[in-house]
Amino acid sequence: MKLSVRQIVISGLLGAISIVLGVTRLGFIGPFPGVLAVSATILHIPAILGGILEGPVVGLLVGLIFGISSWLQAPSEAPPANLWFSNPFVAILPRLFVGVAAAYIYMLLRKSNEWLALVSASVVGTLTNTVLVVGALILFGYVPAAVIIPAVLPNAIAEVVVSVVIVLAVVAAWKGLSIGKNKGSTV
Amino acid sequence: MEDLELMRHITIGQYLPTGSAVHRLDPRTKLIGIGLLILSIITISSVGGLMALLVVIIGLVLLARVPLGFALGGLRPALPVLIIIAILQLLFGWGASADLVCPDLWSFWIFKITGCSILTVIAMLLRLVALILLTGMLTMTSTISELTHGIEKLLRPLQKIGFPSHELAMVFTIALRFVPTLAEELEKLLKAQVARGADIRLGANPIQRIRHFLPVLIPLFLTTLRRGELLIEAMEARGYTGSVGRSHYVQLQMTAKDGLALLLVFGLVVGLIFIPFIVLDAKFLLLLAQLTGQ
Numbered sequence: 357m358k359l360s361v362r363q364i365v366i367s368g369l370l371g372a373i374s375i376v377l378g379v380t381r382l383g384f385i386g387p388f389p390g391v392l393a394v395s396a397t398i399l400h401i402p403a404i405l406g407g408i409l410e411g412p413v414v415g416l417l418v419g420l421i422f423g424i425s426s427w428l429q430a431p432s433e434a435p436p437a438n439l440w441f442s443n444p445f446v447a448i449l450p451r452l453f454v455g456v457a458a459a460y461i462y463m464l465l466r467k468s469n470e471w472l473a474l475v476s477a478s479v480v481g482t483l484t485n486t487v488l489v490v491g492a493l494i495l496f497g498y499v500p501a502a503v504i505i506p507a508v509l510p511n512a513i514a515e516v517v518v519s520v521v522i523v524l525a526v527v528a529a530w531k532g533l534s535i536g537k538n539k540g541s542t543v
Numbered sequence: 544m545e546d547l548e549l550m551r552h553i554t555i556g557q558y559l560p561t562g563s564a565v566h567r568l569d570p571r572t573k574l575i576g577i578g579l580l581i582l583s584i585i586t587i588s589s590v591g592g593l594m595a596l597l598v599v600i601i602g603l604v605l606l607a608r609v610p611l612g613f614a615l616g617g618l619r620p621a622l623p624v625l626i627i628i629a630i631l632q633l634l635f636g637w638g639a640s641a642d643l644v645c646p647d648l649w650s651f652w653i654f655k656i657t658g659c660s661i662l663t664v665i666a667m668l669l670r671l672v673a674l675i676l677l678t679g680m681l682t683m684t685s686t687i688s689e690l691t692h693g694i695e696k697l698l699r700p701l702q703k704i705g706f707p708s709h710e711l712a713m714v715f716t717i718a719l720r721f722v723p724t725l726a727e728e729l730e731k732l733l734k735a736q737v738a739r740g741a742d743i744r745l746g747a748n749p750i751q752r753i754r755h756f757l758p759v760l761i762p763l764f765l766t767t768l769r770r771g772e773l774l775i776e777a778m779e780a781r782g783y784t785g786s787v788g789r790s791h792y793v794q795l796q797m798t799a800k801d802g803l804a805l806l807l808v809f810g811l812v813v814g815l816i817f818i819p820f821i822v823l824d825a826k827f828l829l830l831l832a833q834l835t836g837q
Binding site for chain 2: 358382417518527
């Protein structure tokens with residue numbers, strides 16, 4: 357296996373965005389009222405974008421960087437995240453699949469409809485993150501399913517909405533697709 | 544506006560060239576040594592053991608001639624969170640110990656503070672300080688490029704089975720290299736939006752916060768992608784072809800000192816894991832029990 361310069365550079369830069377948003381805590385959109393302190397995040401969005409723009413390998417690499425930084429950051433997170441994410445099987449492993457899933461969904465649907473492909477890729481990518489992380493938590497017996505699933509639901513919905521908006525806006529601007537009333541913008 | 548000084552709080556990759564013995568070690572030695580010490584942080588569960596470990600780590604920091612206050616700088620932004628975790632953990636008494644007898648100190652309604660919950664909180668704080676010092680040490684005593692050479696060399700045997708170790712090292716280097724650059728970029732974008740009345744503080748109305756954050760995030764992604772195109776062009780123009788036929792300007796050389804350092808760290812870690820420091824914890828609990836008259 358050999359990586360191209362493009363794959364190396366884009367993976368590194370998108371990974372850097374994930375690290376910066378995590379370290380500055382700007383990437384956490386905060387728990388919604390009445391929810392356990394499991395913070396909704398946008399840190400997985402670089403992995404989705406990597407998968408969509410450059411394919412599954414870049415998606416995997418960005419996910420890897422996201423996972424490692426989330427694992428290393430875990431000790432300074434608020435509880436219960438600090439206890440859960442200190443486990444690399446919760447912090448790193450699920451994140452490897454985020455960009456890969458998004459990439460394959462996008463490749464599958466792109467031929468029929470670009471917009472549908474983008475929306476589905478960001479929804480599937482986000483849910484991959486949520487479902488696999490929550491699944492790992494339940495599997496390790498950290499928290500009973502009956503507690504975590506209703507607690508995580510509002511955050512999952514918020515994450516899906518935010519990631520669809522960001523992915524659409526970024527990909528449309530980057531690829532020069534026409535979007536919205538003004539038929540997109542050029543950057 | 545003080546919240547926006549993001550650059551100050553990021554402690555990844557602050558190289559401090561003091562030229563100490565630790566600085567001069569081979570990066571592979573440092574990576575393996577720190578890996579072993581992190582393993583011992585995870586393995587050791589007694590407060591006594593963690594204290595001994597922290598003493599060892601502080602010794603290493605001093606050996607590297609890194610000012611302790613500087614090494615602990617990364618803790619300051621986490622302080623409020625740390626205090627909240629400590630209080631929560633204290634109140635809900637997570638982590639009862641199976642081997643120790645826990646004297647009850649105080650209880651009210653569902654809250655209960657026992658000797659063991661105090662020990663758990665202390666252990667957690669010690670672990671955090673130890674981890675922050677260790678990760679800080681790694682980046683203060685070795686430049687990012689040294690570390691990447693080290694990682695590449697450590698992973699090189701895997702290249703025989705087709706694993707792109709050189710490329711992976713390059714991805715990590717680029718990611719780490721661009722963290723400060725992107726933080727600066729983010730700071731600029733945030734200031735521009737805050738000047739226009741955006742409210743992106745944590746704890747603000749989440750929906751509002753996301754709406755105000757979008758005009759920061761989208762340009763961040765786009766400028767980063769554009770930066771990527773420039774970097775790709777620059778690397779291709781200089782004939783970057785990955786690991787194939789690539790020689791290294793830096794030739795890493797393990798010396799006797801590296802062997803000695805590894806042996807020392809290995810010995811310390813094994814010692815710390817197998818010396819029964821848990822006895823100290825038990826003594827502490829006994830003392831507490833006597834003090835509270837149980």
